[in-house]
Amino acid sequence: xxxxxxxxxxxxxxxxxxxxxxxxxxxxxxxxxxxxxxxxxxxxxxxxxxxxxxxxxxxxxxxxxxxxxxxxxxxxxxxxxxxxxxxxxxxxxxxxxxxxxxxxxxxxxxxxxxxxxxxxxxxxxxxxxxxxxxxxxxxxxxxxxxxxxxxxxxxxxx
Numbered sequence: 001x002x003x004x005x006x007x008x009x010x011x012x013x014x015x016x017x018x019x020x021x022x023x024x025x026x027x028x029x030x031x032x033x034x035x036x037x038x039x040x041x042x043x044x045x046x047x048x049x050x051x052x053x054x055x056x057x058x059x060x061x062x063x064x065x066x067x068x069x070x071x072x073x074x075x076x077x078x079x080x081x082x083x084x085x086x087x088x089x090x091x092x093x094x095x096x097x098x099x100x101x102x103x104x105x106x107x108x109x110x111x112x113x114x115x116x117x118x119x120x121x122x123x124x125x126x127x128x129x130x131x132x133x134x135x136x137x138x139x140x141x142x143x144x145x146x147x148x149x150x151x152x153x154x155x156x157x158x
Contacts, residue, residue, distance in 0.1 A: 011112070019104045027071065028097060035064050036073055036094050044087040046079060073097065 020030050028036075038053050039045055051061045065088060068074045073094040076086040113121060138146055 015105055015108050018108055019101060022104050023097075023101065026097075026100070028073075032064065032068060032073075033097070033101065035068060036090060036097065039074060039088045040090040040094060040098060043089050044077075046085050046087060048085065050088070 023029075023033065034054060035050065038050055042049070042053075047058070047061045047065055050056065050065075051058060054061070056064070065074060065076070069076060071093075073091055075089050075091055077089065079085040079087050116124065138144075
């Protein structure tokens with residue numbers, strides 16, 4: 001594949017930098033957002049499980065959970081299955097944060113796509129959608145084809 005395909009990564013990186021900068025104004029960092037994201041998608045998750053998903057050590061995970069609880073993004077409830085641990089849940093404030101991240105990204109992409117003509121967008125968007133679907137399918141399957149490409153010489157195609 002051409003080096004030009006890496007431009008997708010470059011665009012995503014710049015969108016991410018802008019989003020992080022904008023979110024930091026609200027007092028949320030990237031690591032915190034990732035933590036909230038995991039909790040939102042896994043209501044009732046334990047800190048131990050978050051440690052595994054985000055590859056955090058226990059201390060860092062506990063500090064992050066406590067900080068996000070203090071900021072009002074998470075609530076802790078005793079784990080009924082194990083009285084020594086807590087389950088974490090996202091608050092309404094965390095859901096609003098998710099929406100604001102989506103809104104920031106949407107506005108950035110709307111601005112960026114403004115550099116294309118309507119005809120160019122009509123060609124580009126279906127192709128982008130096709131790539132996105134292939135990416136999501138590969139991800140959900142555990143990346144079997146991409147893993148093979150990484151193990152091989154890197155020139156394999158689908």
